[in-house]
Amino acid sequence: MELSKNYTPSATEEKWYKHWKQQNYFHSEPDSRPAYSIVIPPPNVTGVLHMGHTLNETVQDILIRKARMSGFNVCWVPGSDHASIATEAKVVQMLEKEKGIKKADLSREEFLKYAFEWKEKYGNIIYHQIEKLGCSVDWNRVSFTMDPDYYRAVIKVFVDLYKKDKLYRGARMIHWDPAAKTALSDEEVDYRDIQGKLYYVKYLVVDDKSNGNPHTPIAAPAYITIATQRPETIMGDTAVCVNPNDERYAGLAGKQVIVPLVNRKVPVIFDEYVDPAFGTGALKITPAHDINDYNIGLKHNLE
Template structure:
């Protein structure tokens, strides 16, 4: 006999209710009991202690299901050790999140009041950030308590509170005392929108297949995905007119070039290694160096070296002991050209606006060759979704 599964109209289906009737009242009752922190006194021997730090969530919003999952797993571990007679301290906390929190508060300020942090003022903006932290940090604690997690709430911390800040300061002072840290100029990723250095983890990359107009915060657009070719005249050439052609996707950075590198086995340039080229816009002399990093098959086989704005160029400059006085940091914190660029008419211009201006100047000087489509990866600040740049800092 065949079996038949009967079906009901969806309107006849019993409806599940969430939360179940009375659940919230029951949870509230037990939360009050758990809030008394019934953790037994700590054992007198370290072998009987179990201490675990809860990875602090950022105070940039609210917890989601992923936090609930990992909290449940850690709670099971804490309860396991408690059941085995150990004194358990599971320490909860929240993280200031630095730039991420600043960005969230800035967006809220722009949306609700139409102001920037600069218009609000430093002290008032910091006050807003702390208010955000208090509101969202408290809500995160409320969510964790609602999960019934067996935290040691009396040990709760914030990564920017006084004890933690003092520990960080003491650690740096001790490292300095031991000679394990030092201050030096290094290349960093810089976000002109935030006007601060950002970590490698805060840089994302967009794939650009060819010429593309990318919008900028100023409302204009920047042309990317292009390879520009221009020529460096050879200084004191026996036959006038000898030059080296280089290619770059960021032609405006040629204002900070400190050398041109070629591969040691590239016969095309062997006679030029050790000689100088003349910068076509500033008149400075820059050397030709031979370095294994150069790919002779890419572009023209000659690479412009801008130590203050490219990580590979930075390393090449160090290897060849190119004087740091020639490492020109072209841009200010907002990404505008400074007097160090050597061209007065370009001072104060945004780096992308300067791109077309530099092409015009090179064309006028008779050394601009051509532009070609070029696939590339474009660095983007993950916090502001804007282009980051390398700069010495």
């Protein structure tokens, strides 16, 4: 028998993991022992495991094996998450590139058929990786977040919460995906830093001190200059905001300004959210285009 100069772990790992599965060592059924259960945070079916998953699964495996050796009836449930928006994008891309099929030409049932085929292919890659990590999960309990029983449970809980008046619908600013035509959560948005550019725009301050005397000398119009990266949103402005501690703008209390292009009067408001050192220290408030502006609008009862 010839021995390798270097230890090759893959053969040994495969041999023993196969043995563990054949002997059903990781399977559990309810009994008199105290229970210890973990549901694996299901990785998205859209890709493969990364180093974060590796760390997470390793920590869970340590806890599971410690509990098992301590006499607990241990159940570690593996599974994967359907990650519907990301999965849909991948399936749509695959259908157009490989089969020349557009999603719009398919019924819901036909599209789901392709989606589940895609899930079987990539979901199995994830499970294979979990095996390679040596995770002692109960492979008889594999769960997918669109399994029929899982889906029915979600709907049941949703209806139950609705009947208890725990759910409500409200106006919210959301991220919108123009391709998938759906809302996105903050976690589903990829952020990136770019080098921006500030545009300086003058807003005319409304003169409300006219004494009606036609012989009074006309003073030069007063302006407040704001710095913005989004000049294209000017039409949606509902206020100009400055910091109450910024002495440069103390005289604007109770004043109004004219929004350029649309000639609409909006109030000057004061809020410590504004950084006096950024730009000119004066911020245009456009609630329809920015979540921070939206929150300021709610706080100051802007239109």
